[in-house]
Amino acid sequence: MTARTLHLPVAAAEHVDHLVEYARRGERGGYDHAWLPETWGRDAVSVLTRIADETATIGLGPSVWNVYSRSPALVGQTAATLQEISDGRLRVAVGPSGPAVVEGWHGESFDRPLRRTREFVEIVRTVLSGEVAEYDGEVFTLGGFRLRCDPPETPVPIEAAGMGPKSVELAGRFADGWHAIVLTPDGLRDRLSDLERGIELGDRSRGDVPVSLSIPAAVSPDGERAREQCRNHIGFYVGAMGTFYRDSLARQGHEEAAQAIAEAVANREFDRLETLIDDPLLEQLAIAGTPAEARAQLDRWESIDGLDELAISFPREADRADVRRTIDALAPGE
Template structure:
């Protein structure tokens, strides 16, 4: 298989940080190259990442993703440098433009100029990584800059961006070390990759400089229909309820009518209708759900895509611990 396998740990599935560590250690045993975990309105994931970095040996660790409205660029740099130290150089910093609901209804900020804020955040963080100085004159951030008071690592943490649209993905290619797309069909991923390439050209970068690791929601089970029904519900939630950007991206990939139907059902608080709107063909375009062999085949299709360096295996809401273990193990057979 051409690409590596990463694993997304859903923090909302865990009642204790210790079980997140257990999941990461199991992923390491199975040969996954990296684990990541997201942060929205639940736990601050830095403690969990710290524990994972301290209690694993080789597996990489990442966050999916920090909001540039929720932490200052300097705090993001401090956090990344601390996690890089704790993990002996295995950390990658994940950032994204965030969304209006998370920005305004959780962080109390105004969702303005998200791409400009993301670019400047990356530039400030890089400045601190490079020489420890936070001095910056931009349109969003303007500061004389204090200096990082600890010794800088020889190898700073790479920066990954989770972006969806053409301009955001171009920005990723120009300024970031990795791209973490989600809810892309293979055709949609290849189309958007052209925007990443344009950004790389603008930044004087090459494909080897940017790690492409799409998140693919996976559920492998001998109970094929349960796996597919649960995954259908998960995709519908991401499209209809998780801010506007995922829905807009899926719509641009040829599913405008389906997205409109899902959003209408979300407004009507009809979860069943949301899931019913996703056809079998659409489910197979955007996820890997079904028998273990079906799921391995779908994951391998992403992994064999020329532009993909790693597939981030994500779980689905409602999976039992046994179902997650079996899904992880089934996909690890590709390694």
């Protein structure tokens, strides 16, 4: 059975209290986990600390922390602390993000993202084990220290995000889970073969690496309004966040559409998105419509073989009422 989780919005929250509210609403609705993206707004650590303190059962964690803005040792320390605060409810997802954020916001060189992610995962895992962290890698070299506090009683899964074949293979080989985004059902199935190759290379089993897909969702009595929000959201990712999402969509057989979307967004021709991301393509990338339409789409996604967790995320234009309505309409108990 596919678990249902939340990807908390980074836009529809005028205050940290609203993010806490969404997590608590998700907990009441039966969602298994509340993921918090970290972009260029609020930091995930502070918000997750509040959420841990004001919830009781829902899992929590960042998806994702990029592997450039914090050292792996610091991520290990932070994960150990959050695991203690949350009484064992933490999962951590890391990934390279992309040049737009890493270079444009953090001022770091987007260098060797796959190698850096692999070493990052390995070091964080060592730190959380409580053993002395001795590491001599191609990117990181460190040694002589261990956690000054006891390691977590409940191990913290260290999961990895990825879209391309090699990054997904890396997740299968080294991480405790794979976080996917901007994938169609067929695109997800293609990447699952890359994941399985990594699992084989790592001499692991499929159960060691659960698959989580984040999908934008909007539910409204006005189904067209919901679809417009998701179109604009997908257009932003494909057209304004560097080449990674565009390349991912192109790999999935939509190269012409990906290029046209990027050009439309670059030229601020947002009215073209209704044609470029038509209803058939939108249904391959989002859940959008009236409550009845959205629940039918949700069922189709959760029936995909190999998908362990569907993370409901929210379009950038969603307001607080939109987020609440979508959480409630797609709650597992509904």
